[in-house]
Amino acid sequence: MATNCTNCPLRGLDLFVPLTEDEVAFMKRFKTGELTVQKGTQILMEGSNSPQLFTVLRGMGLRYKMLEEGRRQVVNFAFPGDFIGLQAGIMGEMKHSFEASTKMTLCVFARSDIWNVFKNQPQRAFDMTWSSAAEEHFLGDALASIGQRTAIERIAWAMVRIFRRAEALNMTQGQSMPMPYRQQDLADALGLSLVHTNKTLAKLRDRQLASWSDGTLRLMNVEKLAQLAQVDLEQEERRPLM
């Protein structure tokens, strides 16, 4: 059976700010359906004017931009709870593409209802803006990583970031978590070549800091990784779920 907001499996997580009953009722109406796609499916296309917004319910994906000559920049990895497509919803056109890296289920909303949210549900509108501000914050951090850090620091940074997101979603088991991406995806996210990414991953394995194979990421020493990457391990703030 499709999830109906009331029984949303994400809502209960500590990561998310609880919704009032009113808000849940509103979300039920706002939600127009559910979309399940196979791994590899393109869900949003750069430049497209999608009539839909999504919240990731299950599965993982990635946002990316294509440049000429096949160069690609992965902008972010997507986890359950991520709100996708707000750019198109607000600005009229997607500025990056979105693709499923696993089988995914997404809650679907209509872009045409956004104005209604701003008009009648200011709290939910505020929460949407929060999402956008949070993404802006993340991109600033990513820019700093790619602009200023070495290859090993960048990879350590990405691993810590990814792992902590997974933790907050109860997707980890001890030191491990599912990592359904390809090395090429990570390389494209960090502005590194595939070859160098592979060799740097080997270094982290040799140093007993992290290993990633067969779709499983394992962080053997988060503290050292965090230190290497210069990220602080402070508790992540609660965030709204759309």
Add this chain to the structure above:
Amino acid sequence: MATNCTNCPLRGLDLFVPLTEDEVAFMKRFKTGELTVQKGTQILMEGSNSPQLFTVLRGMGLRYKMLEEGRRQVVNFAFPGDFIGLQAGIMGEMKHSFEASTKMTLCVFARSDIWNVFKNQPQRAFDMTWSSAAEEHFLGDALASIGQRTAIERIAWAMVRIFRRAEALNMTQGQSMPMPYRQQDLADALGLSLVHTNKTLAKLRDRQLASWSDGTLRLMNVEKLAQLAQVDLEQEERRPLM
């Protein structure tokens, strides 16, 4: 005399979506004052919990993040009309610092009034979200530039982007515009060393594409630069002014 929204010098520009009289009246109340600072002044500090938001009225500045060991990432250059501090306003804490590169005048708003905007001025709330989405879009582009392009492409990209913003604000005279930043600022924005930035600027000068000296940027061949940087020169969309 202080500007009072009605006689705001920015409002009339084609770049900005016109405001209704109601909205102007609201902005007058929302605006709590005006701040003028000398060049070099720090206006917002990363990690601070600023009670204020700003719209740049005059002057230019830059947003940046500091990393350990003095590494710095310039996140964006700020122009008149830019809305600054929304992150702190929404998420409670600034994620980057902001500094004036020239003498600047800023319109000041109270963070505590934001909720009031969402509650009573949904159109203005929507516009704030638009700002945030636009910044997110820009950061995605910047990420792609730094992650995927060579030094000369990055610099060409930055110059075209900066010049086109200035054009939309009538800050250009023919091929020229004021460029009150240091080479180090550009280097830190593009993830390049100062030395290499300098040498790459020399290349662009030799190629007769662009020259930058004495605080003036001159683009001799925007088309070639845009082609080199792989940016498209499409007309920029109108955007809201806060």
Add this chain to the structure above:
DNA sequence: CGAGTATTTGATGCAGTTCAACGCTCGTGG
């Protein structure tokens, strides 16, 4: 089992970093 996709490894080269030094301009204080 063969074709396509992903990971791994070695070898070579270069774009960009780092180090070092010099020139110019401007503000400050003796």
Add this chain to the structure above:
DNA sequence: CCACGAGCGTTGAACTGCATCAAATACTCG
């Protein structure tokens, strides 16, 4: 009024982190 130092831009030389090229080894799936 000049000396001095600080900040910024410029240039040369040497080094290196990472890209590129090439090829072998797994893995997956029809």
